[in-house]
Amino acid sequence: MRNKYGAIVIGGGYFGCACSYFLAKAGVPTLLLEEKEISRGASGANFGNVQVQDASMGQSYELTLAGFARMKTMTEELGCDIGYQSYPSLIGAESEEHLPELERLFQEKKEAGLDVYWLEGDALQEAEPNLAPGTVLAASYFEQGRVYPFHYQYALVRQGRRYGLEVREFSTVSSLLVEGGICTGVMLADGTTVRAEHVIVTSGAGTRPLCATAGLDVPVYSVKAEAFVTEAIQPFLKTYYSSAAFFAEAHNPEKAVTSLCIGQSHYGNILLAETTKPHTAVDEAGQDCTSMEHCRNIREKVLHFFPALEPVSILRGWVTASPYTPNNEPIFGKAPVPGLILAAGFKSSAVVSAVVGETVAELVTRDTCAWDLDQYTAAIRPL
Numbered sequence: 001m002r003n004k005y006g007a008i009v010i011g012g013g014y015f016g017c018a019c020s021y022f023l024a025k026a027g028v029p030t031l032l033l034e035e036k037e038i039s040r041g042a043s044g045a046n047f048g049n050v051q052v053q054d055a056s057m058g059q060s061y062e063l064t065l066a067g068f069a070r071m072k073t074m075t076e077e078l079g080c081d082i083g084y085q086s087y088p089s090l091i092g093a094e095s096e097e098h099l100p101e102l103e104r105l106f107q108e109k110k111e112a113g114l115d116v117y118w119l120e121g122d123a124l125q126e127a128e129p130n131l132a133p134g135t136v137l138a139a140s141y142f143e144q145g146r147v148y149p150f151h152y153q154y155a156l157v158r159q160g161r162r163y164g165l166e167v168r169e170f171s172t173v174s175s176l177l178v179e180g181g182i183c184t185g186v187m188l189a190d191g192t193t194v195r196a197e198h199v200i201v202t203s204g205a206g207t208r209p210l211c212a213t214a215g216l217d218v219p220v221y222s223v224k225a226e227a228f229v230t231e232a233i234q235p236f237l238k239t240y241y242s243s244a245a246f247f248a249e250a251h252n253p254e255k256a257v258t259s260l261c262i263g264q265s266h267y268g269n270i271l272l273a274e275t276t277k278p279h280t281a282v283d284e285a286g287q288d289c290t291s292m293e294h295c296r297n298i299r300e301k302v303l304h305f306f307p308a309l310e311p312v313s314i315l316r317g318w319v320t321a322s323p324y325t326p327n328n329e330p331i332f333g334k335a336p337v338p339g340l341i342l343a344a345g346f347k348s349s350a351v352v353s354a355v356v357g358e359t360v361a362e363l364v365t366r367d368t369c370a371w372d373l374d375q376y377t378a379a380i381r382p383l
Contacts, residue, residue: 005197008198014190042205051144070358086144093139149352174187174188176201227342228317
């Protein structure tokens with residue numbers, strides 16, 4: 001490693017890889033530091049959905065639309081197959097109590113001009129034929145997209161290296177360096193000090209404790225999230241289905257929650273999620289372990305809505321710390337400490353990853369960008 005960089009990016013997930021790529025492409029000497037391996041955390045544990053339907057209205061919605069459009073160009077941008085394809089999405093109301101929120105979500109997107117549809121009865125059954133009749137009252141439908149997470153993130157790193165990007169895996173950042181009120185670099189766990197003109201924190205659930213070393217209280221929290229994958233089968237699902245209950249309950253900080261999200265991978269495996277539990281409700285020894293409790297819960301959910309999957313075997317499960325913010329808005333932009341930029345706590349990551357990467361590159365090279373990011377950093381407080 002050199003003595004000083006133009007930018008140090010902390011975290012090798014969607015945002016870290018995208019920021020690193022676009023910074024290197026812009027000519028900024030960039031170092032990407034990852035605690036474990038590229039795509040090892042939540043960005044490798046998700047399903048690669050390029051989601052639009054669940055975006056919050058206002059600028060976050062505009063950012064999502066810009067990201068959605070940009071993701072359609074990333075195969076050409078990166079010069080390789082990242083698994084991008086159109087992927088219909090259903091959000092289903094499974095009880096009367098979920099209908100009002102889903103209708104609100106649908107109406108606001110429809111009024112904003114999104115080509116979203118409301119499906120009931122036969123129309124819903126046609127959209128997803130293997131859904132058990134009568135289990136879903138209504139659903140909103142939108143033709144969004146998906147990528148293969150590993151192909152996409154590895155492609156960002158590979159192309160970034162061609163522009164001079166340096167990548168260091170298994171490099172834990174123990175603290176941010178703040179000198180004279182300015183963030184000037186990082187200190188690694190082995191005591192090594194690395195300096196930079198800009199430090200970009202994209203470390204998901206690790207953002208809050210890391211920023212505390214710079215005297216900042218950054219409200220990015222996390223829950224223990226579990227997902228499961230089955231053996232590969234013939235084409236079964238026409239859409240990615242998620243329960244409307246997920247958006248209201250998935251990040252409940254008080255109790256364990258199981259709400260069905262299900263899709264079929266590029267390779268035929270059925271992907272099952274999401275079961276979440278507050279970290280405070282899990283013994284220290286079980287933080288990184290899957291649980292039979294949630295495996296049983298998700299099996300029950302799956303067979304209620306898709307009974308034909310009963311003979312299909314689950315191959316494995318996995319666990320990740322899923323980041324979130326209390327208001328469902330990201331922490332994104334310049335931190336109160338000069339030289340420090342944050343990009344964490346996004347509701348959906350893949351869809352906005354490229355536009356976030358480009359925006360961070362603009363902040364570093366031009367000290368400005370096309371978005372008003374003050375609203376995304378207003379929640380940061382000094383310790």
